[in-house]
Amino acid sequence: MNKIAAVESEAGAVRREPIQKRSRERVERILGCASTLIEKSGSDAMRMSDVAEMAGISIGSLYQYFPDKGAIIRTLADRYNVAGQVCIAEGLADVQDREGLRRAFGELIDVYYAMFLAEPVMRDIWSGTQADKALRDIDLADSRLNGAVLAAARERVDPKADRAELETSSFLIMQLGEATMRLAISVERKEGDVLVEQYKRMVLREMMEG
Amino acid sequence: MNKIAAVESEAGAVRREPIQKRSRERVERILGCASTLIEKSGSDAMRMSDVAEMAGISIGSLYQYFPDKGAIIRTLADRYNVAGQVCIAEGLADVQDREGLRRAFGELIDVYYAMFLAEPVMRDIWSGTQADKALRDIDLADSRLNGAVLAAARERVDPKADRAELETSSFLIMQLGEATMRLAISVERKEGDVLVEQYKRMVLREMMEG
DNA sequence: ATTAAACGTGAGTAATTCTCATATTTGCAA
DNA sequence: TTGCAAATATGAGAATTACTCACGTTTAAT
Numbered sequence: 001m002n003k004i005a006a007v008e009s010e011a012g013a014v015r016r017e018p019i020q021k022r023s024r025e026r027v028e029r030i031l032g033c034a035s036t037l038i039e040k041s042g043s044d045a046m047r048m049s050d051v052a053e054m055a056g057i058s059i060g061s062l063y064q065y066f067p068d069k070g071a072i073i074r075t076l077a078d079r080y081n082v083a084g085q086v087c088i089a090e091g092l093a094d095v096q097d098r099e100g101l102r103r104a105f106g107e108l109i110d111v112y113y114a115m116f117l118a119e120p121v122m123r124d125i126w127s128g129t130q131a132d133k134a135l136r137d138i139d140l141a142d143s144r145l146n147g148a149v150l151a152a153a154r155e156r157v158d159p160k161a162d163r164a165e166l167e168t169s170s171f172l173i174m175q176l177g178e179a180t181m182r183l184a185i186s187v188e189r190k191e192g193d194v195l196v197e198q199y200k201r202m203v204l205r206e207m208m209e210g
Numbered sequence: 211m212n213k214i215a216a217v218e219s220e221a222g223a224v225r226r227e228p229i230q231k232r233s234r235e236r237v238e239r240i241l242g243c244a245s246t247l248i249e250k251s252g253s254d255a256m257r258m259s260d261v262a263e264m265a266g267i268s269i270g271s272l273y274q275y276f277p278d279k280g281a282i283i284r285t286l287a288d289r290y291n292v293a294g295q296v297c298i299a300e301g302l303a304d305v306q307d308r309e310g311l312r313r314a315f316g317e318l319i320d321v322y323y324a325m326f327l328a329e330p331v332m333r334d335i336w337s338g339t340q341a342d343k344a345l346r347d348i349d350l351a352d353s354r355l356n357g358a359v360l361a362a363a364r365e366r367v368d369p370k371a372d373r374a375e376l377e378t379s380s381f382l383i384m385q386l387g388e389a390t391m392r393l394a395i396s397v398e399r400k401e402g403d404v405l406v407e408q409y410k411r412m413v414l415r416e417m418m419e420g
Numbered sequence: 421a422t423t424a425a426a427c428g429t430g431a432g433t434a435a436t437t438c439t440c441a442t443a444t445t446t447g448c449a450a
Numbered sequence: 451t452t453g454c455a456a457a458t459a460t461g462a463g464a465a466t467t468a469c470t471c472a473c474g475t476t477t478a479a480t
Contacts, residue, residue, distance in 0.1 A: 026427095044341075048468060058429045063469065130392060131254075131341035140396065168401070172390070172408050179389035180382070182340060186350065191378070198382050205419070206412045236458095258437065268460045273438065427476070437466080444459065450452085 027065050029055045034072045039120045043073055043128065073125055074134060080122045081142045087111060088146050092153040098208060101157050105150075105207070106200055109177065113196050116181045123185055126178065143178070147171035154207060173203050237275050239265045244282045249330045253283055253338065283335055284344060290332045291352045297321060298356050302363040311367050312414055315360075319387065319410050326391045333395055336388065353388070357381035364417060383413050 033054040037046045048069055052062045066072050091108045095101045116123055129139045147170040154166050180199040184192030243264040247256045258279055262272045276282050301318045305311045326333055339349045360380040365371060390409040394402030 047466090059469080060429050060471085061427075064427070067469095069468065128341045131338045136396060168404055169408055172393070172405050172412075175393050176386050176389055176409075179386055183382070183385050186346060194378050195382050198379055199386075202382075202412060202416045205415060209415070257435090269438080270440085270460050271458075274458070277438095279437070422480085424479095425477085427474105429472105429474075431471100433468105433470075435466100435468085437464105439464075440460105440462100442460085444457100446455100446457070448454090448456100450454105 026055070026057065026061070030057075030062060030065065031072065031075060035076060035121050038073075038076075038124050043124050070132060070134060073128075073132075074138060076121060077125045077135060077138055080119070080125070081138065084112065084115070085142070085145060085149075087115075089149050092149055095153040096156055098157055101153060101207065102204055104153070105204060109196060109200050112177065113181060113184065116185055127182060129178075129182075139178070143171055143174040147174045150174065169206070173206070176203070236265070236267065236271070240267075240272060240275065240282065241285060245286060245331050248283075248286075248334050253334050280342060280344060283338075283342075284348060286331060287335045287345060287348055290329070290335070291348065294322065294325070295352070295355060295359075297325075299359050302359055305363040306366055308367055308418060311363060311417065314363070315414060315417070316410055319406065322387065323391060323394065323406050326395055337392060339388075339392075349388070353381055353384040357384045360384065379416070383416070386413070 030051060034046060034051050037050055037054065046069075048062060049059060051072070052059045055062070066075075088108060091104050091111070092101075095104045116126075125135070126139070129135050147167060150170040150173065151163070151166040154170065155161060155163065177199065180196060184195045187195070240261060244256060244261050247260055247264065256279075258272060259269060261282070262269045265272070276285070298318060301314050301321070302311075305314045326336075335345075336349070339345050357377060357380040360383065361373070361376040364376050364380065365373065387409065390406060394405045397405070
């Protein structure tokens with residue numbers, strides 16, 4: 001009998017939870033190959049048959065683990081998000097005063113920008129954020145989470161600030177940060193750098209004098 | 211003989227420039243039907259066969275005027291852009307001092323936001339901005355143009371400001387404005403309003419004290 | 421060793437964009 | 451008016467690609 005146990009362990013939502021070691025490895029191989037293919041020519045051009053062939057498995061096997069093409073993308077997206085969340089949480093963890101916040105945020109943006117520049121797969125995936133409803137939801141949740149972390153740091157710096165406003169403002173700052181990254185990587189490198197600096201300055205002013 | 215005269219009159223790039231009256235009407239009808247269908251269920255779900263059927267023409271005829279599905283979308287996108295450009299240019303035309311700039315920009319954002327809320331087709335199309343390379347290019351060009359208009363207004367207000375910096379900053383402001391709109395319409399209406407206000411405040415601070 | 425569940429397979433289905441050979445319509449020149 | 455070439459119209463079907471499913475194989479627990 002083929003009883004399907006649909007589980008949502010990651011945002012990607014695997015179809016069948018891999019139980020045996022063989023299949024767990026297989027899932028990793030699928031993700032690795034998908035990554036390579038996306039890096040080569042973008043997630044749009046990535047064909048499921050290519051992924052299967054490259055991973056040395058059949059189409060059917062591919063669909064045992066991922067319900068659709070989007071699920072592979074989402075799983076990769078989620079992994080990048082988790083990495084980003086850790087990075088942001090660590091960067092803001094011991095912010096206690098205004099200068100600390102200014103420095104930590106500036107560094108954070110730089111690191112994030114460097115990641116965007118260095119990871120073509122991340123770039124590609126988050127370029128499609130607006131198109132795919134599921135991806136957009138993942139993205140919004142991510143910004144909410146990171147926004148909350150930023151809001152907490154800002155509250156530590158300025159305890160008398162309005163909590164709700166800090167949350168909204170920080171959420172917006174995170175979303176605009178992503179927008180800036182996407183913009184920066186789609187123009188010439190030099191202009192991109194300037195744009196990121198402009199964003200940083202604008203946001204820092206908002207946070208410092210807000 | 212079927213000599214094809216490819217022309218790029220609009221960003222949508224019609225395949226064959228409609229010469230006879232009949233075909234010019236046809237192009238308009240196609241765009242109208244596409245609009246209706248996008249409004250009903252999104253540009254992704256819009257099928258070319260649906261457009262053809264609704265317009266009362268054959269698939270082949272559809273492809274006489276639009277080289278591909280994207281071209282229809284792009285043509286509609288371009289029309290919305292032109293409307294926006296007019297709106298922005300008029301709004302900023304007689305800005306001469308700081309208070310004028312503050313008021314004009316605030317109103318501009320409100321109008322833009324209202325447009326986003328009111329036009330489901332515009333919303334749908336510009337939601338997919340990041341996915342389609344051609345759309346992104348149109349969008350970037352649009353922001354560059356509008357950014358230049360804003361930069362000019364800011365220079366009038368503050369003649370000793372650095373021109374290049376005004377251009378970059380205004381370009382970023384336009385792009386972040388769009389990002390804010392997209393964000394605002396994908397959350398609850400009430401929160402969306404707050405986010406737009408936050409954006410406005412942040413940007414105005416940048417422009418006033420920048 | 422038996423067996424049931426987990427896993428693997430790939431030909432085939434379905435959905436949809438876009439082409440092309442052919443037919444029809446239009447407008448102009450004779 | 452008529453003849454004709456260019457413009458326009460048509461829709462069957464080619465091409466692409468995500469995804470299914472019926473059936474075969476492997477694994478591991480009893």
